[in-house]
Amino acid sequence: MKKFIISFIIFSALFSCKSQLPQLVKIEGKQTTVNETIASNKTIENTIKPYREKVEKEMSTVISYTPINLYRNDGNLESSLGNLMADLSYERANLVFNSRTGKNIDFAMFNYGGIRAGISKGNITNESAFNLMPFENSLVVVELTSEKIMELVNYLISENVAHPLSKQFNLTVTEKGSDLKINNAALDTSKTYFVLTSDYLQTGGDNMNFFKDPVNIYLLDYKVRNAIIDYFKATDTIKVSLDGRFRNEKTLKN
Amino acid sequence: MKRRNFIQKSTAATAFLTLGGLSLQSFASKNTKHITILHTNDVHSHIDPFPITDSRYPNMGGVARRATLVEAIRKENPNTLLLDAGDIFQGTPYFNFYGGELEFKLMSMLKYDAATIGNHDFDNGIDGLFAQLPHAQFDFLSANYDFKNTVLNSHVKPYKIFVKDGIKIGVFGLGIELEGLVDPKMYKETIYLNPLEIAQDMSRILKEEEKCDLVICLSHLGYRYKDEKISDLELASKTKNIDLIIGGHTHTFLPKPTVTKNIIDENVLVNQVGCFGLNLGRIDFYFDNDKNLASKGKSIIV
Numbered sequence: 001m002k003k004f005i006i007s008f009i010i011f012s013a014l015f016s017c018k019s020q021l022p023q024l025v026k027i028e029g030k031q032t033t034v035n036e037t038i039a040s041n042k043t044i045e046n047t048i049k050p051y052r053e054k055v056e057k058e059m060s061t062v063i064s065y066t067p068i069n070l071y072r073n074d075g076n077l078e079s080s081l082g083n084l085m086a087d088l089s090y091e092r093a094n095l096v097f098n099s100r101t102g103k104n105i106d107f108a109m110f111n112y113g114g115i116r117a118g119i120s121k122g123n124i125t126n127e128s129a130f131n132l133m134p135f136e137n138s139l140v141v142v143e144l145t146s147e148k149i150m151e152l153v154n155y156l157i158s159e160n161v162a163h164p165l166s167k168q169f170n171l172t173v174t175e176k177g178s179d180l181k182i183n184n185a186a187l188d189t190s191k192t193y194f195v196l197t198s199d200y201l202q203t204g205g206d207n208m209n210f211f212k213d214p215v216n217i218y219l220l221d222y223k224v225r226n227a228i229i230d231y232f233k234a235t236d237t238i239k240v241s242l243d244g245r246f247r248n249e250k251t252l253k254n
Numbered sequence: 255m256k257r258r259n260f261i262q263k264s265t266a267a268t269a270f271l272t273l274g275g276l277s278l279q280s281f282a283s284k285n286t287k288h289i290t291i292l293h294t295n296d297v298h299s300h301i302d303p304f305p306i307t308d309s310r311y312p313n314m315g316g317v318a319r320r321a322t323l324v325e326a327i328r329k330e331n332p333n334t335l336l337l338d339a340g341d342i343f344q345g346t347p348y349f350n351f352y353g354g355e356l357e358f359k360l361m362s363m364l365k366y367d368a369a370t371i372g373n374h375d376f377d378n379g380i381d382g383l384f385a386q387l388p389h390a391q392f393d394f395l396s397a398n399y400d401f402k403n404t405v406l407n408s409h410v411k412p413y414k415i416f417v418k419d420g421i422k423i424g425v426f427g428l429g430i431e432l433e434g435l436v437d438p439k440m441y442k443e444t445i446y447l448n449p450l451e452i453a454q455d456m457s458r459i460l461k462e463e464e465k466c467d468l469v470i471c472l473s474h475l476g477y478r479y480k481d482e483k484i485s486d487l488e489l490a491s492k493t494k495n496i497d498l499i500i501g502g503h504t505h506t507f508l509p510k511p512t513v514t515k516n517i518i519d520e521n522v523l524v525n526q527v528g529c530f531g532l533n534l535g536r537i538d539f540y541f542d543n544d545k546n547l548a549s550k551g552k553s554i555i556v
Contacts, residue, residue, distance in 0.1 A: 022287055022421060022467060022541035024497070029511035029523060029556040031533045032323060033314070036303075040318035041325065044363060048301055048318065051356050055347050130347060136377060138437075199437070219437070 064124040064232035070240065072115040075162055077246040081115055082164035084240040085132075088231035089224065090166040093139045093196050096220050105141055106182055108166035108196035109152065111206040115164065124232055133225040137198040142214035146189040151210035153180055156246065165246055166196070173248040198224055285543035287419045289468065290334040292324060292536050295502030296529035297338065298345030298374065299357055304530075315531040317360045323534055324364055331538075333418035336365060337425065339502035340372025340474035343383075345530070353378050358389035366392040368414055370427030370472040371399065372502060376440045380404050395427030395472055398452040400445035413456055421467045421541060424460030428453060428473040428489075430503055449475055449484050453493050461495035468539060471499045477506040477526050490514050490522040498523045498537055505529040510556045511537065521554060 070081040090108040097105050117131035144152070156163060157173055165171075170181040180187050192215055199219070202211045232238075303316035328334050338361065343354045354375075361369070371394060375383055384405040387394075397412035413426035428449045432441045453471060460466045471489070478485045486501040494516050501524060511525035527533040 022285075022543055024467070024539060025542045025552055026538075026540040027497075027523065027552070027554045027556075028538040028540075029525060029536070029554075031510075031525075031527050031535050033533055034303075034316060034319050034323065034531060036313050038319040038322050040316065041321035042318075044318040044321040044360060047360065047363065048356065051348065051352060052302065055351050058351060059347060130350075136344065203434075219439070221439070 059127040059130065060125050062123040062125055063129075063229065064235050064238055066119055066121060066124055066238040066240075068240075069121045070119040070238070072112060072118065072162065075242045077160070077162050077248055078165070078242055078244070079115075079162045080240050080242060081118060081132075082110075082112065082162050083167070083242065083245065084238065085115060085228070086110060086164040086166040087240075089139060089227050090168070090196055092227040092231055093141070093220055093222060096222055097141050097194070097196075097218060101218070103194060105196045106193040107169035108164070109169070109201075109208075110164040110198060111201055111208070112161045112163045113206060114198070114200070124238070126229060129225055129228045129232060133228055135200065135224075137200045137224045139196060139220045139222045139224055139227060140199050140202050141194050141196050141218040141220065142202060142211050143192050143216035143218075144195055144210065144214055145192055146187050148210045148214070149180075149182075149187060149193055149195075152195075152208075153178065155208065155210065160248075162246070167243065167245055169245060171246045172244075173250060175250055194218075287421055287541040288331055288333060289418055289421050289423065289539040289541070290327060290331045290536065291470065291498065291500075291539070292327060292334060292336045292534055293339065293500045293525070293527065294320070294337075294531060294534060295339035295474075295500070295526055296341040296372065296505050297357070297531045298341055298529060299343060299349040299354075300346060300530040301348050301356060301360065302346075311530065311532055317364070317531060320531055320534060321360075321364050327536070328365075333421070335367045335416055335418070335423060335425070337470070337472055337500055338366055338369035339472050339500050339526070340370045340429070341374045341502055341529075342369060342372065344374040344377045349377075353382055354386040355389050358386050362389065362391035367416060368393045368395050368425055368427075368472065370394070370474055370502075371396050371410070371429050372474040373430055373432060373435045376432070376436050379440045380406060380442050380444065384409070395425060396429050397426045397456050398447040398449045399429045400447055403443035403445075404441075406444075412452075413460060415460070415464055415466060421539075422465065423468045423470065424456075424464055424466035425470045425472055426453075426456040426460065428471060428475055430474050430476065449473075450489060450492055453489055453496070457493055457495040467541065468498070469496050471496050473499055474502045476504040477501050477508075477524070478504070486524045486526070487512070487514060490516055490524050492517055493522075494518050494520065496522055497539070498525070500535070501526040507533075511535075513554055513556060523554070523556070 072079045072081045074080050086108045094105045119128050168183050172179040201208045301317050304311040304314050306313045342357050343349050394410045396410050401407050416423045431446050460469045476485050478487045486499045506526045507528040511523050516522045525535050527535040
């Protein structure tokens with residue numbers, strides 16, 4: 001262990017008081033790494049054990065099934081896992097949003113980087129949901145002007161990655177520009193749109209600045225992970241497909 | 255009593271290769287008192303060691319190992335305080351499943367003396383934190399969160415004075431600005447007060463009014479920022495009478511505790527031990543009544 005000593009001298013003039021008080025004469029600082037060389041305390045270990053067993057049991061509980069591998073990078077500008085995440089979040093969140101406001105969410109958008117793990121073919125467990133979404137992000141709905149929607153579109157085109165989008169959102173990049181449909185309709189500049197995202201992205205995460213100053217914001221108090229778990233629990237077998245909701249026809253021709 | 259002033263005689267570092275034994279012996283007179291401060295920060299519900307397969311911290315950390323370490327140090331020196339600088343909660347399923355119950359229970363078994371409150375300790379809301387308090391047999395200290403309009407009212411103290419072997423140790427807590435970091439629905443009517451002003455106040459009260467021999471700031475402000483945001487280093491430079499700042503929030507791994515200067519050019523120690531219970535910080539303070547010995551100077555060995 002490396003140690004460095006710095007010496008200090010006291011002016012004796014300042015130290016002439018006849019105090020009996022204890023004087024601080026030396027300070028030593030160091031840190032110890034907690035690793036396998038240190039034995040585990042048995043009492044602590046025994047206290048943790050029942051908690052660990054219950055967590056492990058819960059984590060390995062099967063909550064759904066997928067017949068195919070779900071990845072974030074199995075498409076070009078969309079992915080099986082991205083589509084699933086956006087669609088299930090839309091479905092779960094819209095139940096809450098609609099019951100509170102009487103309105104419907106227009107579409108959902110998240111970030112590619114926010115998908116933290118894939119899900120392998122077979123049983124889906126609680127652990128799959130924790131791995132997919134280890135963060136405590138919550139779902140929020142932002143009301144955006146059509147200008148902000150265009151910023152969102154431009155962001156998607158310039159980023160050129162498979163950011164998760166729900167099926168209500170359809171964007172085709174063509175030779176001439178781009179074609180946008182939201183719920184099968186062209187962008188209406190006279191109306192505002194309700195977009196579902198996470199609090200992390202709403203506050204500027206991944207530079208999605210178009211979410212920053214919305215007309216209105218609705219906090220759903222619903223964690224993204226809980227929406228995922230709730231959807232899995234309610235769905236026996238996951239069905240998901242790549243439907244070209246965001247595609248680049250220029251790349252396809254090449 | 256006059257404040258002692260120290261000047262740095264030499265910055266030339268001398269390597270001390272011996273462990274504590276030699277220096278302990280040389281201070282083993284009856285006039286000598288020895289206080290050990292142990293600390294953690296940002297443990298984030300990391301109860302078990304990381305898996306052996308972990309890419310960053312294979313087989314590192316673990317509360318049961320920390321317990322062994324703490325027990326051994328307490329045996330060596332019963333005059334030990336164990337402190338945590340916040341963000342006890344959030345990071346493993348233990349928190350999602352039990353809401354912090356196990357974290358507090360284990361900290362109580364390790365005989366933590368005090369902790370301050372980190373932003374993630376509000377992750378289940380202020381009510382979620384309050385609900386777990388019965389499991390915590392240690393004090394929560396925060397001088398700059400005003401909880402009077404919340405359920406935590408009277409459950410959190412601004413500071414606590416510990417007396418170990420006749421040495422008075424004043425510990426006060428500081429928390430980070432919650433706005434923008436935590437959903438207001440979570441912290442409710444918690445009022446954030448300026449940590450610098452509070453620290454100036456607290457250190458005066460503890461040193462001058464309460465006549466503490468040691469003043470420790472338990473902070474969740476963060477080690478250092480590029481902008482003007484208040485940090486531990488910033489706080490150290492703008493206050494006096496604080497001997498040690500134990501920090502958190504920024505998950506800063508320091509090769510050794512930082513020795514920096516306060517507003518009147520005295521030394522302050524600032525330390526932080528990364529996160530996830532990977533390290534245990536330790537600062538030993540040695541006191542002496544023998545003025546001849548004391549007049550030789552104060553050494554800081556880090």
